[in-house]
Amino acid sequence: MNSRKPLVLIAAAVVAIIAVAVLYMYVNGQKDRAFDNAEMVNVWVVHETVPKGTYGQSTQGKIVKDQIPRKFYPSNAIKDTSQITNKVAVTDLAVNTIVVEGMFADPATQQVTLSTQLKPIRDVDQVAVTISVSNVQGVAGLIVPGDFVNIMVTNLSSQPLSGGDAGTPPASGTGQMCGNTPIPDGASASNFLFCDQAVVLMQKVEVLAVGTNAIPTPGASSGTETTPPPSNTGLLTFIVPMESAQMIASVPPGHYYLTLVAKDYKPAKTDRIKPDAPLPSENPEQLTPYGPDGPT
Numbered sequence: 167m168n169s170r171k172p173l174v175l176i177a178a179a180v181v182a183i184i185a186v187a188v189l190y191m192y193v194n195g196q197k198d199r200a201f202d203n204a205e206m207v208n209v210w211v212v213h214e215t216v217p218k219g220t221y222g223q224s225t226q227g228k229i230v231k232d233q234i235p236r237k238f239y240p241s242n243a244i245k246d247t248s249q250i251t252n253k254v255a256v257t258d259l260a261v262n263t264i265v266v267e268g269m270f271a272d273p274a275t276q277q278v279t280l281s282t283q284l285k286p287i288r289d290v291d292q293v294a295v296t297i298s299v300s301n302v303q304g305v306a307g308l309i310v311p312g313d314f315v316n317i318m319v320t321n322l323s324s325q326p327l328s329g330g331d332a333g334t335p336p337a338s339g340t341g342q343m344c345g346n347t348p349i350p351d352g353a354s355a356s357n358f359l360f361c362d363q364a365v366v367l368m369q370k371v372e373v374l375a376v377g378t379n380a381i382p383t384p385g386a387s388s389g390t391e392t393t394p395p396p397s398n399t400g401l402l403t404f405i406v407p408m409e410s411a412q413m414i415a416s417v418p419p420g421h422y423y424l425t426l427v428a429k430d431y432k433p434a435k436t437d438r439i440k441p442d443a444p445l446p447s448e449n450p451e452q453l454t455p456y457g458p459d460g461p462t
Contacts (some may be wrong), residue, residue, distance in 0.1 A: 185375075204235035207265050209243050216259040222250030222270050229265055232349070242267040280380055284405060294374055295411040296403045297422055304400060305426045311381040313373045314431060318423040320364040344441045359440040364423055368410060369433035375403040 229247065243266050244250060247292040253270035263269075284292045299308045309315065343360040374381060380403075402424075404414065446452045454460045 186348050204237060206233040207239050208232070208245075209234055210247060212259045212261055212263040212265065215261055216255050218255050218258050220255045221273075222247065222253050222255075227252070234264070240264055240266050251366045280375065280403075283374065283381060287405075287407075290407050290451050293408050293411050294403050294405055295414050296401055297414060298419060299402060299422050299424060300400060303423050304402065305399070305424055309373055309376060309402065309426060311373055311375050313380055314370045314427050315373060316369045316425045316427055316440070317367045317371055318364040318425065319367050319417050319421050320423045321362050321421055328441065358441055360439045361437045363441075366436040367413065367417070367440055368406075369436075370414045370427060370431055371410075372407060373402055374405040377401050389422060392430075 186396040208231055210229050211232040212228065213230040216225055216228050220228075225247070243264055249267070250265070250270040252273075254273045255269060256271050257269075259265070259269060280294060284294060285291060303320075305315075349358070349361075404411075406414070446455065451458060
């Protein structure tokens with residue numbers, strides 16, 4: 167019995183080999199029939215999504231060699247990946263896309279300018295306008311491109327501002343007003359808290375650039391090379407409609423104060439400070455910025 171075991175094992179191995187060969191021939195036969203015995207040619211195919219701006223030499227593993235029937239072969243298909251070296255993808259390349267000439271181009275011709283990001287918002291054309299703020303006025307220099315801010319205007323005269331209530335003309339005194347209250351003779355606005363106050367000019371303004379560092383265009387990476395963004399120079403560029411840019415440009419330098427807001431911040435109407443109103447800590451219904459119970 168034992169002498170027959172090797173023969174049985176050999177026979178089983180032979181049967182297995184024959185079965186694999188038959189299966190291989192069947193699969194290839196099916197493939198040939200599917201392609202109608204077409205001649206197969208080599209192409210380069212996107213195996214993993216290639217983001218816009220990716221350098222050709224950074225696509226190893228993302229673009230692989232494959233075969234397709236000759237009748238489906240694009241006449242402008244690249245024949246070797248050397249054709250895309252030192253070039254960048256001009257758009258996002260989807261999986262299973264055959265790589266052809268024109269999908270990668272010289273990066274110099276694909277330079278993204280700031281003006282390309284001035285696209286209409288809610289069907290209104292936008293412009294870029296720049297202001298200069300100190301670290302104190304500009305949230306300690308922590309603002310980065312793509313953030314949103316509320317713009318306040320500070321150190322303004324105690325006289326009513328354009329668009330506000332005219333107030334009650336002073337019957338006597340200095341002729342100056344602290345809110346709606348006349349300032350008595352011998353006194354000045356500096357003696358009254360909130361006479362010179364900050365007012366909210368506009369809310370949720372998008373920061374397009376900080377210094378010369380602008381919002382990156384999706385997929386605009388330059389391969390494996392990375393450049394650290396420049397430090398905050400205090401120059402902030404906003405993307406706004408022309409009318410808003412006109413308002414921003416009309417404020418004297420040094421009179422801006424910015425607050426950083428979340429991307430899901432919901433703008434709401436704001437009121438000017440009433441100098442004669444109780445301070446938050448004097449109001450039992452307020453006490454803290456978050457209500458009498460605090461932030462928790």
